[in-house]
Amino acid sequence: MEKMEHTILEEQKGDRIDKVISALDEEWSRTQVQQWIKDGNALVNGQVVKTNYKCAVNDLIEITIPDPEPLDVIPEEMDLDIYYEDTDVLVVNKPRGMVVHPAPGHLTGTLVNGLMAHCKDLSGINGVLRPGIVHRIDKDTSGLLMVAKNDMAHESLVNQLVEKSVTRKYKAIVHGVIPHDFGTIDAPLGRDPKDRQSMTVVDDGKHAVTHFHVLERYNHFTLVECQLETGRTHQIRVHMKYIGYPLAGDPKYGPKKTLEIDGQALHAGVLGFVHPRTQEYLEFEAPIPSDFERLLDQLRNNR
Template identity: 85%
Template sequence: MEKKEHIILEEEAGQRIDKVLSSLNEEWSRTQIQAWIKEGHILVNGKAVKTNYKVSMNDAIEILIPEPEVLDVIPEEMNLDIYYEDEDVVVVNKPKGMVVHPAPGHLTGTLVNGLMAHCKDLSGINGVLRPGIVHRIDKDTSGLLMVAKNDLAHESLVNQLVEKTVTRKYRALVHGNIPHDYGTINAPIARDPKDRQSMTVVDNGKHAVTHFQVLERFQNFTFVECQLETGRTHQIRVHMKYIGYPLAGDPKYGPRKTLDLDGQALHAGVLGFEHPRTKEYLEFEAPLPKYFVELLDKLRNNH
């Protein structure tokens, strides 16, 4: 059981404990926090509290995170698009529509299921549900992911993400016509207090920076390349919406009248990192998927 501690800051005082704690980690929902409180996994100054407890400044919060539910991840033979593989690392090009890792209620058909069949050795740092997974991309985002085959590789790749030395470039189609050729969006991201399934820009969110460059302009759309400096959940989707240019096809952050794409037009095209063992810099590029190429051609013809 993992233990986390947090001392309540002045700006957090007076808020409900579930709200404060869910803002500390984007993977902790308020529902999850409330369940932990009821199960006695969260203590305030050494004592159990109710889910509606309002925190006071300097309250000492102790969070005992239960072990992840042990679920058998079933290896499934898949025709994976492997870009690189050795004893430490796999780089795979994930198709649009595929979920990265299993979750309760969604145990098959994920990238992890395919990886388990492809190679028997994946790191176990993230628990049974996410073996080998160092970073994620959304179900409807296509593109390159690095996967760790052992714990040494996992720790190295995670550290590179933390130190912001991993190269991650995405191609996206956004609504509107961006007038300037380059830009940087520096806006903190956290869960949307009005919608726990979504992320949004909020003052007390986690530091998030996206750089973008315009590649091509169409009548009502702009084709851009975005480079991540940080890797928050839904970062590009949230940041582009924040500056008024939401992703085409995005069902969560885009406008109601958008392109019928079954999800956002977003592709993780370039991935570069230092090899955990050899320390050599490796960089890979995956071309745009067929639907994206056809979409751009259609816009050029209309244009």
């Protein structure tokens, strides 16, 4: 079990204990934290408190983070769209609607389930629920992902992500007509304090940079290509909303009145990296899905 401490600051005075703790790590959900408090794994000044305890300045919070429960991930035969594979890495084109890795309560039908049936050798660095997963894309985003088949490959690919040397280009349809051809959005991202399930631009967030350029303009919409410099949760979706051009079909960050597409019109079409063993630069491109292409045809016809 991991332990950590936090002393309540002036600006946190009067905040609920569950809110304060869940804000300490973006991976911790409010529900999860509330269970820790009920189980006595989060103490205030050495005492057990209720989840609605209001914090005072200089309260000492001691958190014991329980070890995750072991979960069996079941291999499932799937028709995976594999673009490249060798003994070290695999590149797969994930369809829209597929979750990348299992989570408690959602253990089947994910990309990891399919990968485990396809290849028995996946890097164990990310644990039983995320074997081989180096980076991920959202459930309703389609496109290319690189997967590590051993720990050497995993460490190499992660280091390339940290060094910002991986090429990741996305195509997206956004609301509004962007007047300029190129742009860079440099705005830090973090959990939305009003909605822990969403991300937003916050002053103390993690560094996040998205470059974009306009490919086509239509009546009320624009097709853009976005290139990630960093890879934060929901980065393109939040950044484009931040500058006033939210993604079409985005149920979380976009307007309700939008184009007919099941999920955001966002496709990870280009992925490039240096092979961990051969040191050769590899780059792959996957065409946009058919429903995305149909939308573009409709927009072009309505111009």
